Amino acid sequence: MNRLLVWYGELTTAPSLFLRGLLLVLPGMVWLLAFLVLPGLVLLPLSFAERGAFGEVVWTFSWENYRRLLGFGVLGYSPDNLLALLRTLWVALVTTLICLLLAYPIAFFIRSKPRAQRYLWLSLVLIPFWTNIVIRTYAWQLLLAPEMPFARLASALGLLEPGMALFPSTLAVYVGMVSAFLPFMVLPLYSSVERLDESLLEAVRDLYGGPWRVFLHGVLPQTLPGLTVGVILTFVPAMGMFVVPDLLGGAKHLLVGNLIQQAFYTMRDWPYGAALSLVLVLLTLLALRLYRRHGKEVELA
Amino acid sequence: MLFLKRIRRGGLGRRGGASGEGSLLRSDGAEGLWATSGGLGLQGITKRFGELEVLRGVSLEVHRGEFFTLLGPSGCGKTTLLRIVGGFEVPDAGRVVLGGRDLTHLPAHRRPVNTVFQNYALFPHLTVYENVAFGLRSRGFPEAEVRARVEYALGLLHLEGLLHRYPQQLSGGQKQRVALARALVNEPEVLLLDEPMSALDAKLRAEVQVELRNLQRRLGATFILVTHDQEEAMAVSDRIGVMEGGRILQVGTPEEVYERPRTRFVAEFLGVANLIPARRGKGGVETPWGTFALEVPWERGFLAMRPERVEVHLHAVPGSVPARVRQVIYRGAYLEAFLEPSLRVRTALRLSPDQEIFVRLPVKGLVVLHE
Numbered sequence: 001m002n003r004l005l006v007w008y009g010e011l012t013t014a015p016s017l018f019l020r021g022l023l024l025v026l027p028g029m030v031w032l033l034a035f036l037v038l039p040g041l042v043l044l045p046l047s048f049a050e051r052g053a054f055g056e057v058v059w060t061f062s063w064e065n066y067r068r069l070l071g072f073g074v075l076g077y078s079p080d081n082l083l084a085l086l087r088t089l090w091v092a093l094v095t096t097l098i099c100l101l102l103a104y105p106i107a108f109f110i111r112s113k114p115r116a117q118r119y120l121w122l123s124l125v126l127i128p129f130w131t132n133i134v135i136r137t138y139a140w141q142l143l144l145a146p147e148m149p150f151a152r153l154a155s156a157l158g159l160l161e162p163g164m165a166l167f168p169s170t171l172a173v174y175v176g177m178v179s180a181f182l183p184f185m186v187l188p189l190y191s192s193v194e195r196l197d198e199s200l201l202e203a204v205r206d207l208y209g210g211p212w213r214v215f216l217h218g219v220l221p222q223t224l225p226g227l228t229v230g231v232i233l234t235f236v237p238a239m240g241m242f243v244v245p246d247l248l249g250g251a252k253h254l255l256v257g258n259l260i261q262q263a264f265y266t267m268r269d270w271p272y273g274a275a276l277s278l279v280l281v282l283l284t285l286l287a288l289r290l291y292r293r294h295g296k297e298v299e300l301a
Numbered sequence: 302m303l304f305l306k307r308i309r310r311g312g313l314g315r316r317g318g319a320s321g322e323g324s325l326l327r328s329d330g331a332e333g334l335w336a337t338s339g340g341l342g343l344q345g346i347t348k349r350f351g352e353l354e355v356l357r358g359v360s361l362e363v364h365r366g367e368f369f370t371l372l373g374p375s376g377c378g379k380t381t382l383l384r385i386v387g388g389f390e391v392p393d394a395g396r397v398v399l400g401g402r403d404l405t406h407l408p409a410h411r412r413p414v415n416t417v418f419q420n421y422a423l424f425p426h427l428t429v430y431e432n433v434a435f436g437l438r439s440r441g442f443p444e445a446e447v448r449a450r451v452e453y454a455l456g457l458l459h460l461e462g463l464l465h466r467y468p469q470q471l472s473g474g475q476k477q478r479v480a481l482a483r484a485l486v487n488e489p490e491v492l493l494l495d496e497p498m499s500a501l502d503a504k505l506r507a508e509v510q511v512e513l514r515n516l517q518r519r520l521g522a523t524f525i526l527v528t529h530d531q532e533e534a535m536a537v538s539d540r541i542g543v544m545e546g547g548r549i550l551q552v553g554t555p556e557e558v559y560e561r562p563r564t565r566f567v568a569e570f571l572g573v574a575n576l577i578p579a580r581r582g583k584g585g586v587e588t589p590w591g592t593f594a595l596e597v598p599w600e601r602g603f604l605a606m607r608p609e610r611v612e613v614h615l616h617a618v619p620g621s622v623p624a625r626v627r628q629v630i631y632r633g634a635y636l637e638a639f640l641e642p643s644l645r646v647r648t649a650l651r652l653s654p655d656q657e658i659f660v661r662l663p664v665k666g667l668v669v670l671h672e
Contacts, residue, residue: 203424205388206388209439221426
């Protein structure tokens, strides 16, 4: 005999509740299994296969792709791939950090507006987001092109030779990356900032806390949920980004995303691309794991 | 070092009260860090929020070591006034002076004033110990001293066993005591309490009121409490300031404001009052209950009398007026009766509806209302 329980005013039993929950999550689970988990699993054996002479996949088992990835190529050792991995991690981290530093003031600015105006300001953050990332990146090329206002300003300040463009450059990559991901950071952060309990900020000030302590003990603990979502939504796609470094970065700014794209499209070496993809996934998961652990410490600190 | 010695001697300002100085902030033990006289003065405080004038030129003097209560209905401006003292609002006009020092434009984190917030505003990510230590750590006290002071404050409020709990693991009464400890540990010149008991149930509230009063006496600290509960105000305060519509109507001891209300609002807000219509006549003030020898500043106005001050007689006595009992409410310790003509009385007599009785209004119990 199953024990009866009340669930939202309804008399039911635990197994029937479980069954109903299962039915509800089933469509989503099937979708994820079919289009995310299974293709992901295919990457694993694929990464141990080899490229045939005509770009086809030869199903063998070899560590060759991973050796190449670490830099042991036909032409001897080169650290380029590892550097690209590190660069990817670095660029994604810096992008996330810049987004975070920009998103807090934006979120507080929107919160400071009358309720009726807030959606207007939020949609201003969102509007660029309605345009395809490739088009937006080309727009940045145009904006950073020679003789355009930004380039003129830079050359007037003596930072750039006249007639030169502001891209390809590190700066251009970050400009492109941040503008691509800022909405992903602002929206979840704003949802936390909007519900902020101001009496906690006042409590910090009441207890002799300056601006930094107000942020650390008043703002941060309350906005941590939104911040976590924002960091994940920014960091994970930033790790896989290839459009922005491709169009604004040039050869010096190759990220793993570019290497993967080249492997699949240019070199038609699917096994090698699969190995790169897996390493990227592992690296991303590792970074998130570190963040989560550190995040928990912040929560309890 | 001196702080520690004083803590061992048993006291967050144990020497308070009598000598009139009781703050550990006073590092030299005699002269204050901030000033000597220590009183809090509010001078012509005005505050508007857009169209709404919340405070209309409030002036007030709170003495050092005093338990002062701002009492008034919601929306009377009492919380705004408290927030101005705490540094969370800047007045449009007027000054906040503490011990001769102008605090009006000093930010909250630099004021020697601490607040117990209405919802306590405990930091949910910090333990009880860390919450209480917060203010001391903000000011960079050495950790050994933080520990000594926090432990003393926690002991004072019987929180020793809860050191490592998080706020969400505490009951309402415990949270309230942590909030109190967190503010008091800083030895504020003035402690502000913003309706700190509104979240407690009636029985606990009565206990906390006594505890709060004892604590304030023991520390000799200046407390300013905001409340809309007149019984609470009377139970804890040295003096009460009754507020309405952005003004302070009357300031006085609980007895003064209860027994001698100046205006109709004060009379009615603090307990039950009979309002007796009156007119200036030849032999004194004429009322339905007789003529009384009183000085009144108006031609027509109101006198007030507390129900318990009305004498109720079963037979006529000199100066008494006949009345009829309309309704009786049994209150346990006494009976409350509504009479005809309209009058509320409290009596130990067993009255019943429709009974004919006699009442006498002793002139000592009559209060002339100015507005």
